[in-house]
Amino acid sequence: MQKYIDEAESVLLHTYNRYPIVFDHGDGVYLYDIEGKKYLDFVAGISVFAFGYNNKEYNDALKNQIDKIIHTSNYYYNVPAIEAAKKLTKVAQMERVFFTNSGAEAVEGAIKAARKYAYLKDGSTDHEIIAMEHSFHGRTMGALSVTGNPKYREAFGPGIGNIKFAVMNDLESVKAQITDKTCAIMFETIQGEGGIHPATEEFLRGVRKICDEKDILLILDEIQCGMGRSGYMFAWQKYNVKPDIMTVAKALGCGIPIGAFLLTERVAQKSLVAGDHGTTYGGNPLATAAADKVLELFEETNIIENVKEVGAYLYEELDKLAASNENIVAHRGQGLIQGLEFNQPVGDIINKALAKGLVLINAGTHIIRFVPALIVTKEDIDEMISILRTCL
Numbered sequence: 001m002q003k004y005i006d007e008a009e010s011v012l013l014h015t016y017n018r019y020p021i022v023f024d025h026g027d028g029v030y031l032y033d034i035e036g037k038k039y040l041d042f043v044a045g046i047s048v049f050a051f052g053y054n055n056k057e058y059n060d061a062l063k064n065q066i067d068k069i070i071h072t073s074n075y076y077y078n079v080p081a082i083e084a085a086k087k088l089t090k091v092a093q094m095e096r097v098f099f100t101n102s103g104a105e106a107v108e109g110a111i112k113a114a115r116k117y118a119y120l121k122d123g124s125t126d127h128e129i130i131a132m133e134h135s136f137h138g139r140t141m142g143a144l145s146v147t148g149n150p151k152y153r154e155a156f157g158p159g160i161g162n163i164k165f166a167v168m169n170d171l172e173s174v175k176a177q178i179t180d181k182t183c184a185i186m187f188e189t190i191q192g193e194g195g196i197h198p199a200t201e202e203f204l205r206g207v208r209k210i211c212d213e214k215d216i217l218l219i220l221d222e223i224q225c226g227m228g229r230s231g232y233m234f235a236w237q238k239y240n241v242k243p244d245i246m247t248v249a250k251a252l253g254c255g256i257p258i259g260a261f262l263l264t265e266r267v268a269q270k271s272l273v274a275g276d277h278g279t280t281y282g283g284n285p286l287a288t289a290a291a292d293k294v295l296e297l298f299e300e301t302n303i304i305e306n307v308k309e310v311g312a313y314l315y316e317e318l319d320k321l322a323a324s325n326e327n328i329v330a331h332r333g334q335g336l337i338q339g340l341e342f343n344q345p346v347g348d349i350i351n352k353a354l355a356k357g358l359v360l361i362n363a364g365t366h367i368i369r370f371v372p373a374l375i376v377t378k379e380d381i382d383e384m385i386s387i388l389r390t391c392l
């Protein structure tokens, strides 16, 4: 592997401190490196491979689509996009969707849609968006501007203007940032990168109420916590506090790059129109064939029931682990998006786990996040916990 690693470091822009592994292929919840070593994977490409690696039905759907057509311009219709849109709007309980190539682009579209909605009301171009501290919405300039981590933003200023930050789960801090210019309040229903912090029911309801009273749009970013991972198709459905705009990506394509932003009909009628937004690749037949198959697998399997059941089991097991280790200071999350917070950086633990054939990932320096494929079993969890124990 070292030969490849050296080559990679001589040509790829060094924007990642990568772990010294070259993966070759995957099967179910297992990954294999190019030297044949097997790893139990609790990362799933960061919340992406919902149905595990090498799912035959999914692979066949892609192969079939490749032999038909991979790309057409968005100036024409294509059947996979229509099928995927019907399924996604149904499970999202929202009426309109725009397909993008990534999560960050979905966030860009959500911001544009919210600004356009406000612009059509009063014609002014200085509307404000309230985002949350410790949030993560992506690396493009707009998405970065609403990302509540100064470390990611600092060198790249100025970002897009008129962004304010409030404290997640602190309604008063949101109220303190509201002005006549506020057009949207946005947050992740469960903060992922920021350390697995779920929005409380009270916070969700409180923000929704403010939005309704002042005609402000609620944007929920479900890119990481959505698509069944929380034990609900979308995490807000646990409390039925519906956003006006929602962003989705990661598991939507299960590895094929595709994201989406969705709008309710009410907002869509007063927002982006022809000419306002576009993308060359977004929603192309190959990407939407992937999303369509993924959504079909959600319809046809009881995967969300599995998430609820094994998620509860993971919760119990991580609780036990936390109780037995004084360096673990908190345990948060639900379903198959959970995190253990340590009183020290977790890099060493993750390296030890990798050496022992377990793939884990951090969320911030002190938190190990658990976002395995949604098909993971209790036996896989037992195996993960027993390896992790030996690394602590």
Ligand SMILES: *Cc1c(COP(=O)(O)O)cnc(C)c1O
Pocket: 102, 103, 104, 105, 107, 136, 137, 138, 139, 188, 192, 193, 221, 222, 223, 224, 225, 249, 250, 259
């Ligand atoms: C990963 C992520 C993004 C960015 O998605 P990309 O596909 O990497 O651009 C945005 N929001 C959340 C919550 C994410 O987890």
